[in-house]
Amino acid sequence: MRADVSSVHGEHRDFVDFIRNLGRSTSKGLEGGTYGLGKGVLYRASQVGLCLIYSQAHHNGILEPRLIGVSGGDGDYDDGASRYTGRNWWGVPGEDGIVDPVVGPDARHLAERLGMRIPKEDATGTSIMVIAPDFDGVKNGRERVTAIAEAALKWAWPHALDLGKGQNIRFEFTADGEIVPMADPLSHPVYREFAAAYIEARRRILDPGHEGNWQTVFTPIRMQRPKLTSGLLTHRISTTPVSTGSELENTVALLRDPRMVVKYLSVAAQPNGIPVFGVFVSTPGMNEKFALSEPVTHDDWVYQKAATERNAPNPVRITLDRIRETFRILSAQGAKAGSGIASKGAARVSAALGSLLSGFSGTGAEEQEASNTAGVAGSRRPRKASIRQIADSSLDFLGTEVVAKYPFSLSGGRPGNIAEVRVTARVVTESGGNESSSPERAAMPRFAGWVTPGGQRSLEETFPVTVPNEDVIIAMFTQPADTAIRVTASVEEFENAGS
Numbered sequence: 001m002r003a004d005v006s007s008v009h010g011e012h013r014d015f016v017d018f019i020r021n022l023g024r025s026t027s028k029g030l031e032g033g034t035y036g037l038g039k040g041v042l043y044r045a046s047q048v049g050l051c052l053i054y055s056q057a058h059h060n061g062i063l064e065p066r067l068i069g070v071s072g073g074d075g076d077y078d079d080g081a082s083r084y085t086g087r088n089w090w091g092v093p094g095e096d097g098i099v100d101p102v103v104g105p106d107a108r109h110l111a112e113r114l115g116m117r118i119p120k121e122d123a124t125g126t127s128i129m130v131i132a133p134d135f136d137g138v139k140n141g142r143e144r145v146t147a148i149a150e151a152a153l154k155w156a157w158p159h160a161l162d163l164g165k166g167q168n169i170r171f172e173f174t175a176d177g178e179i180v181p182m183a184d185p186l187s188h189p190v191y192r193e194f195a196a197a198y199i200e201a202r203r204r205i206l207d208p209g210h211e212g213n214w215q216t217v218f219t220p221i222r223m224q225r226p227k228l229t230s231g232l233l234t235h236r237i238s239t240t241p242v243s244t245g246s247e248l249e250n251t252v253a254l255l256r257d258p259r260m261v262v263k264y265l266s267v268a269a270q271p272n273g274i275p276v277f278g279v280f281v282s283t284p285g286m287n288e289k290f291a292l293s294e295p296v297t298h299d300d301w302v303y304q305k306a307a308t309e310r311n312a313p314n315p316v317r318i319t320l321d322r323i324r325e326t327f328r329i330l331s332a333q334g335a336k337a338g339s340g341i342a343s344k345g346a347a348r349v350s351a352a353l354g355s356l357l358s359g360f361s362g363t364g365a366e367e368q369e370a371s372n373t374a375g376v377a378g379s380r381r382p383r384k385a386s387i388r389q390i391a392d393s394s395l396d397f398l399g400t401e402v403v404a405k406y407p408f409s410l411s412g413g414r415p416g417n418i419a420e421v422r423v424t425a426r427v428v429t430e431s432g433g434n435e436s437s438s439p440e441r442a443a444m445p446r447f448a449g450w451v452t453p454g455g456q457r458s459l460e461e462t463f464p465v466t467v468p469n470e471d472v473i474i475a476m477f478t479q480p481a482d483t484a485i486r487v488t489a490s491v492e493e494f495e496n497a498g499s
Contacts, residue, residue, distance in 0.1 A: 019101075042128060042130060043070075043071065043072030044072075044134075045133055045134060046130045046131050046132055046133060047132040047134045048071075048132050049071050049072055050069060050070070050130075050132070051069070051070055051072070051128055051129060052068075052069050052070075052111075052128070053068055053069075053070055053126065053127075053128050053129075054067045054116055054118050054126065055125070055126040055127075056119050056123065056124050056126075063124065064103055064104065065104060065108040065111075065118075066101040066102070066103050067091075067101055067102045067103075067107035067110055067111050068091045068100075068101035068102070070087075070088075070090075071088040072087060108121070140176075142175040142176065145175040146173075146175075146180050148173060149173045149181070149182040152171055153182055153183055153185065154191075155260060155261045156261070157185040157191050157194065157261070158195075158255065158261070160182070160184070161186070161195055161199070163199070163202065168259075189246075190246045190248050190249075194248075194253050194277050194279055196215075197216065197235060197236045197277060197279045198253075198279045198281070200234055200236070201279055202281075204218050205232060205281065216234060216236045217234070218232060218233070219235075219326050220233070221233055222322075223319075224481070225312075225313050225481070228283075228285070228286075228315075229283055230282060230315055230319045231282040232281050233252065233278060233280045233323055234280075235252065235277065235278030235279075235326075236276075237270075237274055237276060249269075250267055250268070250270075250275060250277075250327075251266050251267065251278070252264070252265045252278035252279065252280050252323055253265075253278070253279045253280070255279060255280065256281075256282040256286070256287045256291060257284070260298070262290075262299065263300050263301065265323060267323065267328075268324070268327040268328045269331065270327075271331060276330075278323075278327075280319075286319075289306055289316060290306075290316060292305065292306060293306040293316045301319075301320065303316040303317035303320065313482050314482075317482070332392040384412055384493055385410055385411070385412050385417070385419040385491050385493045386410070386411055386491065387408055387410060387421060387489045388408060388409060388410075388411060389406060389489075390407055390408060390409050390472065393405060393406045393487070395479060396476075398448055401448070402478070403448050403476045403477060403478055404445075404477050404485065404487075405451070405476050406423070406474065406476075406477070406487050407472050407474050408421075408472075408475070408489060409473065410465060410467065413468060414467060414493070415468055416466070417467045417494060418464050418466060418467070418493070419464070419466075419467050419469070419492070419494075420462040420463070420464050420491065421463045421464075421490075421491050422463075422490050422491075423447070423475040423477075423487055423490075424488055425447070425477045425485050425486065425487045426445070426486055426488075427445065427480075427483055427485055443480035443483070445479065445480060446477065446478045447461075447475075447477055448476040450476070451473070451476065453471040453472065463475075467493070475487065
């Protein structure tokens with residue numbers, strides 16, 4: 001790797017950034033970390049917060065070795081009358097009174113004596129030695145390095161792929177002189193699915209006419225206000241219809257530049273049980289918005305952190321919702337594909353998802369065992385009437401308004417009694433909770449009425465039915481744009497005075 005850098009007060013610019021500075025300038029764009037705090041993990045890995053850093057880079061036309069010790073501690077302390085920040089450097093005194101690195105042949109010789117693995121004399125690069133690494137809870141160094149290799153595979157597999165010009169990063173791990181291998185993403189039973197989806201996504205991005213193979217589905221994630229595409233969702237059905245047992249099944253790897261995995265977003269499982277894997281690659285114009293939504297650990301997209309104008313749509317939230325909705329629709333379609341006994345498994349998944357997404361309780365749209373207690377003397381007391389959602393919600397037009405329809409049915413109850421059904425809707429936050437209050441000027445879901453079994457519309461607040469009842473009743477709510485809503489239902493049973 002070549003590292004030609006400009007000079008700043010006689011020092012390498014990259015040296016100043018990496019050794020001296022904490023944080024980063026916002027003028028540097030998104031090349032590397034957004035906050036410039038990632039290097040802190042190196043010091044945290046040391047029991048004494050100390051690292052030795054050796055580099056070889058071109059400076060004023062000469063390949064110059066440099067070596068310095070750095071303490072990245074964050075604990076302030078006093079020494080006599082002086083206050084210190086906890087950050088220290090070990091090297092040679094500089095003309096300005098600041099510690100400078102050892103340079104030239106002396107730096108290379110000292111690094112070799114300290115046992116550091118450093119670049120060849122005619123090569124550029126950087127080597128970092130963590131002093132007194134923290135092995136708490138780990139039996140030996142090999143286990144720690146193995147964990148690092150597994151983490152590199154999980155979060156940086158896009159850079160380990162050879163896409164025609166070699167790998168972006170060549171990963172090598174050793175412990176006590178022995179090589180610790182990192183799996184090839186394309187041969188790993190789980191990461192090969194993400195890698196294959198990413199390769200197809202990249203081809204589609206470079207060539208919009210690329211169709212992909214039979215396993216791959218491309219879904220551009222678009223917004224309406226303003227009209228723009230936030231990225232490309234690419235998912236594929238696993239070639240092996242057997243669960244790997246991995247927690248990464250049914251997830252989407254979220255990527256932005258520089259193409260590190262930010263998070264694996266969980267999505268709805270498919271009723272057939274075959275795992276689904278996907279990648280989402282943001283468009284260049286959205287990189288900054290996604291980056292600014294991330295915490296300093298870069299492990300999530302938190303839509304509340306995304307800066308938007310007052311009452312403007314939140315592109316981060318919309319993107320995450322659209323990704324989840326894509327797989328919810330696939331799951332619902334799969335659940336409806338079967339019927340009868342063969343569809344029980346799919347119905348159970350549909351019931352579980354319906355309960356999770358819409359707040360209904362019940363057993364779902366699966367066949368129930370017939371009761372043989374009806375009309376039999378001494379049979380157990382009929383259970384109280386309960387409400388259950390029997391299918392996923394769907395969107396429709398009511399005049400000029402978009403409404404969401406929630407189908408449900410009753411079960412149980414004492415024959416002849418009246419059951420009154422009531423429904424409410426709330427906006428769902430990104431964390432899965434309910435919006436506690438209505439944001440200023442934000443549209444909220446509004447009850448739009450019931451659709452009776454006969455196809456009529458009723459605007460009554462509650463819907464009365466006589467028990468037992470096997471009809472499908474539909475509750476409608478207006479669907480605010482770019483908003484996820486959750487509907488909950490309750491039922492109250494009354495004795496029918498006329499029976």
